Structure formats: structure tokens, C-alpha cells
Amino acid sequence: xxxxxxxxxxxxEKNEEIFRDxxxxxxxxxxxxxxxxxxxxxxxxxQMASFYVSNDxxxxxxxxxxxDMSYEDDSVDSLPGVMRDAQIKDFxxxxxxxxxxxxxxxxxxxxxxxLIGFDKSEPETPELLLSIxxxxxxxxxxxLDDSIFANNEGGIDGxxxxxxxxxxxxxxxxxxxxxxxxxxxxxxxxxx
Numbered sequence: 126x127x128x129x130x131x132x133x134x135x136x137x138e139k140n141e142e143i144f145r146d147x148x149x150x151x152x153x154x155x156x157x158x159x160x161x162x163x164x165x166x167x168x169x170x171x172q173m174a175s176f177y178v179s180n181d182x183x184x185x186x187x188x189x190x191x192x193d194m195s196y197e198d199d200s201v202d203s204l205p206g207v208m209r210d211a212q213i214k215d216f217x218x219x220x221x222x223x224x225x226x227x228x229x230x231x232x233x234x235x236x237x238x239x240l241i242g243f244d245k246s247e248p249e250t251p252e253l254l255l256s257i258x259x260x261x262x263x264x265x266x267x268x269l270d271d272s273i274f275a276n277n278e279g280g281i282d283g284x285x286x287x288x289x290x291x292x293x294x295x296x297x298x299x300x301x302x303x304x305x306x307x308x309x310x311x312x313x314x315x316x317x
Contacts, residue, residue: 137260145253147161224239234263
């Protein structure tokens with residue numbers, strides 16, 4: 126089988142396109158593809174990650190994780206769920222097969238991976254064919270959006286004091302359609 130050409134687009138907040146084209150053997154596993162992607166974008170590769178088989182709408186399907194996260198009873202799954210055990214060719218259902226790579230589940234770096242072609246040559250190791258755009262530093266993604274707290278005057282989670290309607294137990298009240306008067310006829314002995 127020929128080599129597979131994948132285009133990997135980094136879903137970032139920048140207005141410029143940042144993508145890499147990688148050539149890899151179809152018999153390589155997803156861990157090889159993962160390492161090639163991480164190297165191409167100059168990330169450390171020391172965080173958890175998962176590929177998801179996807180479709181034209183970029184929906185997440187079958188998960189292929191970096192580490193084995195299954196329990197013994199999960200062996201019913203017919204497709205491998207770990208990158209080192211999953212060969213790329215076993216997951217190619219469409220000529221433009223798509224995968225989503227989620228890297229670092231705290232910062233949520235998302236890579237959109239699409240099969241864009243085939244090559245007559247089959248590389249011994251994955252090859253970077255094309256590099257467009259400068260990727261952000263892996264550490265540049267913030268965990269919290271500081272703008273939530275910018276004009277908040279001491280409120281929590283982006284809520285002002287007016288929005289925080291707490292009862293005496295410290296719980297936020299909500300409108301459930303009942304009032305305290307609805308419980309005046311409650312007789313505990315009757316319901317026990």
C-alpha cells in the first residue's frame with residue numbers, strides 16, 4: 126500500500142491557518158502518527174491525548190487513546206482503543222478519512238486530521254512534507270479566561286453580587302414552579 130498523506134490543522138485562536146502535511150505508512154500505528162504531529166508542531170508530547178475517528182461534520186467517533194484506559198470488561202470492543210495497538214489502515218473508511226486529535230485534556234489542544242492523498246513511496250519513518258504557519262507555544266493556552274474576572278468587583282465565576290441569589294444554605298435559588306407555601310400542609314408522619 127502507498128504512503129498516506131495527512132493534513133493536520135491546528136484549531137487555534139489565531140486568524141491564520143496553521144497546518145502540517147505528514148506522510149506515513151498505512152501500517153504504522155496511531156502512536157507514530159501522534160508523535161509525528163507533536164514533533165511537527167513543536168509540542169512536548171508529555172500530556173494525555175486521544176484520536177477520535179470522525180466524519181465530514183467532525184463528529185467524534187471511536188476513541189483511540191495514548192494510554193490504555195479500559196477496564197477488563199471493556200474487551201468487548203472489536204476495534205483497538207490504544208494508539209500503539211491501532212494500525213492506521215484499519216480505520217480508513219473513506220478516501221478523505223478524518224480524525225480529531227485532542228492533546229492535553231486540560232488545555233484542550235485540538236488537531237483536525239484529514240487524509241488528503243496517497244504517495245507511491247512508503248517512508249520508513251513519518252515525514253513532514255509541508256509546514257504552513259507558526260504554531261503557538263504549547264504553554265501559551267490559558268486555563269482560565271481572565272476577562273471573566275475583569276469587571277466583576279469581587280463576584281465569582283463571572284457573576285455579580287446581584288446575580289448571586291443564595292439562600293441561607295449558600296445554594297443558588299432557582300425557579301422550580303413551587304413556593305414555600307406549597308409545603309405548609311406537609312405532614313412528615315403521613316409520608317413515613
